[in-house]
Structures are given as C-alpha cells and as structure tokens.
Amino acid sequence: MHKDLFDRLERFYDAVPRDGAGAEEYGGLVLFVRDGAGFPFYARPRRDATEPPSLADVNAARERQRELGLPEAFEWVHETTPALLPVARSAGLSVLEAPLMVLDPAALPDPATLSDVPVRVLDPESPDFAAEVAARRAVAAVAFAAAGTARGDAGPAERDAAIMELDVAALDEERVRIADGRRISVLAATPADGALASGMAMRVGDVAEIAGVAALPAARRRGLGAAVTATLAQELRAAGTELIFLSAGSEEIARVYLRVGFRRIGTACIAEPAAVIA
CATH class of the missing domain: 3.40.630 (Aminopeptidase)
Known part of the structure; x- marks a missing residue:
C-alpha cells in the first residue's frame, strides 16, 4: 500500500x-x-x-x-x-x-471547532481578491520569518508593512488556478485585526498538497493553524480529492496536524546550502 x-x-x-x-x-x-x-x-x-x-x-x-x-x-x-x-x-x-503526513479523512474535525477566528476561502470573483492574496502572502512572510509555534510580538502591523502589490500576471495566474481547481487559498481573519493566518493547497487530479500554513506570531496558540489546515482539507475533500498530504516543518509543528487528522507516513527532505558561520 x-x-x-x-x-x-x-x-x-x-x-x-x-x-x-x-x-x-x-x-x-x-x-x-x-x-x-x-x-x-x-x-x-x-x-x-x-x-x-x-x-x-x-x-x-x-x-x-x-x-x-x-x-x-x-x-x-x-x-x-x-x-x-x-x-x-x-x-x-x-x-x-x-x-511527511497524509490525511485520514475519518479523523478530519469540523474547522469551526478548532478556533474562534473564522476561516474563509478566497473567491477569485470577489472585488477584494487582490487585497486578500496580498494579505495571505504577507501573513506567510511574517510568520515564516519567526518559524515554529511559539507566540511572538509580530502581528498586524508587521503584516501590513510586508504587504506588496502584486502584478497583473501573478493575480491572473492565481485566479485561473483557483477557478479550475488547481489551487485553494484561505484566510483566517477578524474585522478588528484583519488576516491573522493563511494557507493554500495545490491540486493535481485526486491528489493535493497543503502548504504555506502560517499564523502571525502574535496570534499563535489560538488554533489558527489547525483551523486553516482543516478548512483546506474540507474544501479538497468536497472537490473529490482522495489523497491529501503535507510536510511539517518540525516535530512540534507536526503535532498541530495530528489534531486535524494527519498521520505520518514518511520523511520529506528539503536541502539547501549549509549556513556559513563567520
């Protein structure tokens, strides 16, 4: 198997x-x-x-x-x-x-039970689509600069400072991929603070990878990563995706995905030049 x-x-x-x-x-x-x-x-x-x-x-x-x-x-x-x-x-x-973790569909919880912050799926026809894509990317940039699950100081102000205007080609690509089912993007946001967490999934046929799940350090320990992941998995299942997987950045992060019904089946290796210490 x-x-x-x-x-x-x-x-x-x-x-x-x-x-x-x-x-x-x-x-x-x-x-x-x-x-x-x-x-x-x-x-x-x-x-x-x-x-x-x-x-x-x-x-x-x-x-x-x-x-x-x-x-x-x-x-x-x-x-x-x-x-x-x-x-x-x-x-x-x-x-x-x-x-390297694969979803057990029977263990997937209702995303609404995981966090008090609502998670929404980005709609390419929405007038706010460009701003939401930019926010998703900014959340990820701030979050991955302080990797892990520990709370930190970086929050909405740092997210706003990281927002970059996207070119037309990038937005068009995002719209097309979402419209034809190859990509799903989500944001967890509140009216007061805006986007606090984000994530995306890439789909080919009946297989999809969840990636880029990120929460602003100041908003961590609120179940946002789990809620974002569960929402993506729920959307993928509804679209007929049979195999859903992801790679966790650490054993600590993997525990978040265990809560959402993912089980480890192997190891994904990611290599880059070793840092040179002066």
Missing part, C-alpha cells in the same frame, strides 16, 4: 512544477526552471531515472541554479530515494527531514 502511495506522491511532485516551469535533466535529477516571475522551483529526483542522483548530478544542478540566480534547493521523499540523503550532505547541503 505504501509503495502505491509513494508512487502517487512522486507523480504529484513531478507534475506540479511542470505546470509553470521548464525541466532540465542532470543525471538522476530534474531541475525545474520557472518561465517568468513566481515561486522559484527546485531540483528533485527524476521519476524515470535508473540510478539515484550522484554527487556529480547534485553539483551540476547547483552550478546551473547559481548561473540562473536561483536558490540552491533540492527536495525529495526519503523513502523513495534514500541514497540521496548522504549524497546531499557530502555536497555540503543542510537537509531538513520534515515529517
């Missing part, structure tokens, strides 16, 4: 970047290079490779990423490509081993 599950995840991981990026092959790796502005993709193992990625493959992909001004980023599932972990570390990359 797990082999079939991991195969489905590999097909998803390979399909999502191809929707907005070109693919360049470096031995056992494929590097996704986005055409135009937007999220800079990563390199990951080729689905059709007969051998695991080598150190030479990793170095070649990194050289190309530097040439293009892209982050030197690599992602893979450890259970599918276990040989890549020691190779990545030997290349000087720091590897985050993130809990």
